[in-house]
Amino acid sequence: MTYENDIAKVLVSEEEIAGAVKRIAKQMEEDFKCSDKKVLFLCTLKGAVVFLADLMKNFNLPAEIDFIKVSSYASGTESSGIISLKSGPDLNDLSEYNVVVIEDILDTGNTLSWLLNHVKNTMNAHSVKLCALFNKPDRRQKEVKIDYQGFIIPDEFIVGYGLDYDEMYRNLPYVGVLKPEVYNK
Numbered sequence: 001m002t003y004e005n006d007i008a009k010v011l012v013s014e015e016e017i018a019g020a021v022k023r024i025a026k027q028m029e030e031d032f033k034c035s036d037k038k039v040l041f042l043c044t045l046k047g048a049v050v051f052l053a054d055l056m057k058n059f060n061l062p063a064e065i066d067f068i069k070v071s072s073y074a075s076g077t078e079s080s081g082i083i084s085l086k087s088g089p090d091l092n093d094l095s096e097y098n099v100v101v102i103e104d105i106l107d108t109g110n111t112l113s114w115l116l117n118h119v120k121n122t123m124n125a126h127s128v129k130l131c132a133l134f135n136k137p138d139r140r141q142k143e144v145k146i147d148y149q150g151f152i153i154p155d156e157f158i159v160g161y162g163l164d165y166d167e168m169y170r171n172l173p174y175v176g177v178l179k180p181e182v183y184n185k
Ligand code: PRP
Pocket: 044, 045, 046, 047, 048, 072, 079, 103, 104, 105, 106, 107, 108, 109, 110, 111, 112, 164
C-alpha cells in the first residue's frame, strides 16, 4: 500500500517548499537580528512539526522551540470556531520572548485569531508574529495578519508535509491534492 495512488496531483513540490523555507528563515533573521529578546518558535500540533523542523535548521540565530495544541471542535471537515487549549507550552509567561507562531496552514482563521490573541494577551509575549506555510484566503472567516507566508493556495483538499486526512499522509515530503474518492468513501 502506498500513498501515491491517492494523490491527484502534486500542488507544491519538495524543492519549492525547501526554497520557501530558506526565504522565510532569512526574512526572520533580518527581523530578529537586532532584538535583545529571545526568539521562540511556538509550533502548533500536529501539522506544523515538519515545517518547524526544516525552518529551525535554516534559521541562523539563537532560538528556542515549544509546542501548543488547540482544538477547534471540528465537525467533519468544517471548523466550528469554538477554540480551546488542549496543551500549552512549558512557560506561562512569554514576556522575554519574540514569539513566532509556526503554522502549517491558515484556513478559516478561527484557530489563529484566537491563538495569536492568547499568546499576546494571556501569555504576555513581548512580540507575536505568525508564520504560515500555506494560506487559503478563499476560506477565511476571521481576518488574520500573516507575517511570514510560504504559498497562497486554492481551496483544494491538500495533504502532505504535515497536513493530514484522518491522521494519514503527514509524512509525504510534498503537498498534494487528495483524490475525492479517498474522502468520499
Ligand atoms: C489545522 C491547522 C491549523 C488550523 C487552521 O489544524 O494546522 O492549526 O487547522 O484552521 P483554521 O484557520 O480554519 O482555524 P488541525 O486542527 O487540523 O490539527 P492538526 O494540525 O493536528 O491536523
